[in-house]
Amino acid sequence: MSPGDIIENVTYNELVRSSKECRPILHRARKAILDTQTNMFSQYTFCNPLTHPRLPTAYLLAVGGWTNGHTTNEIEAYDIRANCWFSVAENDEVPRAYLGTAIFNGSLYCIGGFDGAEYFNTVDKFDLGTNTWQEVAPMHTRRCYVSVTVLDEFIYALGGFDGEDRLKTAERYQPSTNQWTLIESMNEKRSDASCTTFHGRVYICGGFSGDECLRTAEYYNPQTDQWTMIASMSSRRSAIGVITYANHIFAIGGFSGTSRLHTVEVYNPCTGTWHNMPSMLMPRSNFGIAVIDNRLFVVGGYQGFTTTSEVECFDVETNEWSAICDMEISRSALSCCLVYKPGL
Structure with a gap:
């Protein structure tokens, strides 16, 4: 219920107006709604019993990207309960497109990307509790069109484009030490790929090698620091979305080299095989992807x-x-991730 609804339907209700007990409750409710709208991720919002949400347990964030011919630093959040998007906060950070994002320990990390002129190796951290930004240790390499995921205590940044070459190098960041470490390089150069994790491994699919859009895929085993090729997808897919869902790895949409795709194929790590799934409603590339409330979202x-x-x-x-x-x-050219609300 909005403050306007409260004013129209509750504040002037005769029963409410005649009750001394109702007036302070109404005042607290109006204040709570206004605070929620102006500072969605504040500690007050999470702790106040009036605004403490029951469902969902997470928000989907859409970060950065390319809009109206320029990059943006806009962050929007999707509330699955209300089926609506809202702007989280305006910020002074450099706008980025083709970036990677990750949520780790209550903070949003914006990794690499491109502002229309410069290719970044920088990493910005947004504390969702205090609504403050901080620049943390940069990557070893500039990475636009980078693939990012989280596994255990590390944030992985794979491949990308440094302004000159498509990359096969990979590195990972440990927030507890604020340090990036190079890991074994992938078998193929990949920019505009996408990655996910499954059973302790990092999977990356598709992308662009600099010569062609790729149908190949591989996984990284952090125990052995080795990459292993898996079965190739049926379609070439650059600017793809890859995510783990329903115990499978979904490879969605992208660009084949000639057209944008709406098709979907799914990898079963147990059998090592791909199979087709229902296509999206519309073709798209360079989109955001996330799983929330046991549904897969493309943005x-x-x-x-x-x-x-x-x-x-x-x-x-x-x-x-x-x-x-x-x-x-x-x-x-945006990136999506989930914010899990504390205390739920």
């Missing part, structure tokens, strides 16, 4: 002629895609 992206604000989700139980609320701004 924004590029359709081949324009960026989009459209969002859709896949439910493995119904085996269907459905459209949901659009973002407030149209963007591609």
Whole structure:
């Protein structure tokens, strides 16, 4: 309920107006709603019993990207309960597109990317409790079109483009020591790929080698510091979305070298095979991807002629895609991640 609804439907209600007990409750409720709208991720919001959310247990964040011919630093959040997007906070950070993001220990990390002129090796950390930004240790290499994921106590940054070459190098960041360490390089150069984790391994699929869009995929074993090739996808996919969902690895959309894709294929690590799944409602590349409330969401992206604000989700139980609320701004080259709310 919005403050406007409270004013119209509650404040002037005769029963409420005549009750001394109701007035302080109404005042606290209005203050709580206003505080929630102005500072969505404050500690007050999480701890106040009036604003402490029951469901969902997480928000989906859409960070950065390319919109209206320029990069953006806009961060939007999706509330699955209300099926709506809202702007989290304005910030003075350098706008980034083709970045990677990760949530670790209550902070959002924005990694690498491109501002239209410069390719970044820098990493910015946003504390979701205090709403403050801090620059942390930079990567060893500038990485635009970078693939980022979290496994155990590390944030991994794989491949990308440094402004001159497509990269096969990879590194990982340990927040507790604020240090990046190079790991074994991948078998192939990959920019515009996408990665995920499954059973203690990091999987990366597709991308662009500098010569062609890739259908290959491989995984990293941190115990042995080795990369191993797996079965190739049926389609070449650059600017792809890859995520673990329903005990499988989903490879979604992307660019084949000739067209944007709406097709989906899924890898079963137990059998080492790929199979097709229902296609998205629309083709898209360079989109955000996340799993929340046991549904797989794809966010924004590029359709081949324009960026989009459209969002859709896949439910493995119904085996269907459905459209949901659009973002407030149209963007591609964004990155998505989940914020799990403390205390839930």
